[in-house]
Amino acid sequence: MSRPMVIQPVAVSFSQRRFNAAAILRLAWDVPALTASDAMSETGLTRSTVIALCDDLVDSGWLAELADARTAGEAYRKGRPAKRYALRGDAGVVVGVDAGPHRITATVADLFGRELGHAVEHVPTDAIETANRVSLTDGVVDAALAAAGVSAARVLCISLGVPAPTDQNGASPEGENSFWRLMNPGFAQHFAARGWATVVENDANLAAVAEGSIGAGAGAPSYITLLSGERFGAGYVVNGQLIRGTRGGAGEMRLLNLVENVGSADGIGLLLRDWVRSAKDSGALPAGSALNNVSLNNLDAPAVFQSADAGDPFAVQLIVRMADRLARICAVLAGLLDVDRIVIAGAVAEAADLLLERTRARLAEVTHTPAPEIVASPLGSGVVSAGAVRRALSYTRDHALDLVLDDTME
Amino acid sequence: MSRPMVIQPVAVSFSQRRFNAAAILRLAWDVPALTASDAMSETGLTRSTVIALCDDLVDSGWLAELADARTAGEAYRKGRPAKRYALRGDAGVVVGVDAGPHRITATVADLFGRELGHAVEHVPTDAIETANRVSLTDGVVDAALAAAGVSAARVLCISLGVPAPTDQNGASPEGENSFWRLMNPGFAQHFAARGWATVVENDANLAAVAEGSIGAGAGAPSYITLLSGERFGAGYVVNGQLIRGTRGGAGEMRLLNLVENVGSADGIGLLLRDWVRSAKDSGALPAGSALNNVSLNNLDAPAVFQSADAGDPFAVQLIVRMADRLARICAVLAGLLDVDRIVIAGAVAEAADLLLERTRARLAEVTHTPAPEIVASPLGSGVVSAGAVRRALSYTRDHALDLVLDDTME
DNA sequence: TTGACTAAATATAGTTGCAAAATAAACTCG
DNA sequence: CGAGTTTATTTTGCAACTATATTTAGTCAA
Missing domain, CATH: 1.10.10.10 (Winged helix-like DNA-binding domain superfamily/Winged helix DNA-binding domain)
Known part of the structure; x- marks a missing residue:
């Protein structure tokens, strides 16, 4: 000793x-x-x-x-x-960016968090791997600044959400297939070079930040945000603090293949699309189902949610199947970290009432002890953008006196 | 907003x-x-x-x-x-207590962490639920102080490890069967009333603290300590920080019943004993096995480890079965929290070489990405005591100037 | 209107806690 | 023994805060 x-x-x-x-x-x-x-x-x-x-x-x-x-x-x-x-809300501005695989959004906000401007750029599916994401994002940010009528000199902090784990410098590790590097090609360095304080963070973590300040996590000391789209990603907040992991990989959920009846980290959007399309292909889709009337291109998660809400039995069946899966994921996460609330975030949260209802019922069966509360995010598909803005604001708040205000038009 | x-x-x-x-x-x-x-x-x-x-x-x-x-x-x-x-190592002393279900240990140490005295008390199996644990522990602590030749006035801080989740005040929630309250019947209040700074903490969390400062976790930013005895308990340290959960319930591992081929949080000690005894009862224990020569009372985990080390095929078979279970637990925990090391602690760690070797091999099959490192704790059955002493020391270090030194015999 | 009352702002006079600079001390080495 | 080096000690001054007294700006009741 x-x-x-x-x-x-x-x-x-x-x-x-x-x-x-x-x-x-x-x-x-x-x-x-x-x-x-x-x-x-x-x-x-x-x-x-x-x-x-x-x-x-x-x-x-x-x-x-x-x-x-x-x-x-x-x-x-x-x-x-x-x-x-x-x-002074106008002492400067912050920029929040959702740098998703096929959509890049930038939001300019004042220090009260009020949105001043906004810009979006879509990445064509066939360009997802080849696009120059740094210059693309740079352009979207400049467009948002122009829309807000603010000069670049007044930006105090920019925060970007990427679908990859990030370390404390905002860099992402070389993943299995280098997808992570593709999604985060040195954003931190690039925007720091523009003279802005820069925070690059995993998108699910930013979703958790958003829920904590203005969404469904507000007021809870510990909660998990489950961001679902093509893949699941989780953001853990335990006792008010974001758990990032050594390499920022907490919440990457590679482990799901070990949980009974789950088997992968595929998200709600991807799975429902797969299930309904393969049902159509294999002829398992009943003739009476409303989903027969949907074109193959639109045969995806929103269509399933809509049909289920309308009472289509086959769609409901898919929702129930998804609820079982979701309940197991929630049970594992809540049991591991002792949180009492799980927020389902992302675009699906807007139409997932039925799914969450079924998930809660299933969760009560799967866990003995008080089951965690399952709530839908009120922030919809803008959750990562909102989180990025909040993160930039909290960084600005914590480092305010280190930042230099632009006095030309304050 | x-x-x-x-x-x-x-x-x-x-x-x-x-x-x-x-x-x-x-x-x-x-x-x-x-x-x-x-x-x-x-x-x-x-x-x-x-x-x-x-x-x-x-x-x-x-x-x-x-x-x-x-x-x-x-x-x-x-x-x-x-x-x-x-x-000054002799400026005062700290006390570390392992308040286990059937054994209460108190260790008195100086500010360098050098042990000055020690006392143990066993709780008879039939008295586990009825014993007055507060006065029992009080007595063990006084015995340890007497053994160290130190007056109670020189105690700066006492830390106690209990097999229950604890909140920030050191209190445990009313559990399913009130076992938690039984194990932590107001230790915090009692010792605070003696004028000592008091820290009551979950035993697995203290094991993690011990591993981090003097055990197998030293130097790693993030690791999990898996304390195995009758039940599994985990202590998470992520980026140098202990994750406790809202009610201190992180690491309670209720989630294990959802992991394929695991199904419960039963520990290595309990399971091996169950397995080998039920094999004997059902006649599944091969006639040639050395385990036939062990009396029913001693037919437990240490006996299985010993026989397996000696090459007994049936004992090895049980170890392999356990390794598969352990590997799955490790994979889930490491995957969810992005840690790169898992420390197996508790009495089993002293004899578990073969088990860990098999666990590592199984783990490599179960996970794709770099598997977490599995190491045995060097601290054996004293891990909780050691952690309690380290915790008391770190508390003393962090609050030194708030504490009053006893100047009568410093 | 006036005066009692209240709470904040302002002015003035210490006090604390530190840095800066000059000087003194303790030691090694040629 | 003296040059060189590193630390200790002493002195002086400044920055940042506290404490206290005084002034200002308001309400309210007679």
């Missing part, structure tokens, strides 16, 4: 004033208006110090001093009216 | 001097001797400040000033010899 000879690094050297200023800025971030008294009770500093720090933050462009002392419908208060400070 | 009205707490109010003193104490904790120059480069403070802080720490009893400036066999250095400070 001898002690090692290594001296561990300790973060000590910091400017106290800067530290306190950052704390006050974080307070202002979460509140529509901040008074000196609020900040005093939160930080333990005295009034003189707080006001001096707030004045500094006003000078540097992060805070605005609100004139309307008591006008803002607040409960009546005695005494001299307090100065009120607020975060 | 409106901002919530809640002001989040921010930890700001602290004494800068105290903060810096704590940082220097942490440096001294990890190193046999600390010079002012070391601390200067690590903290960014100047020599005058560092020396003033060190003198404070010497006055308060945490550090000792070493006289032997250059005698300690260090490489030759020019100039005036530096003062050298070191943590």
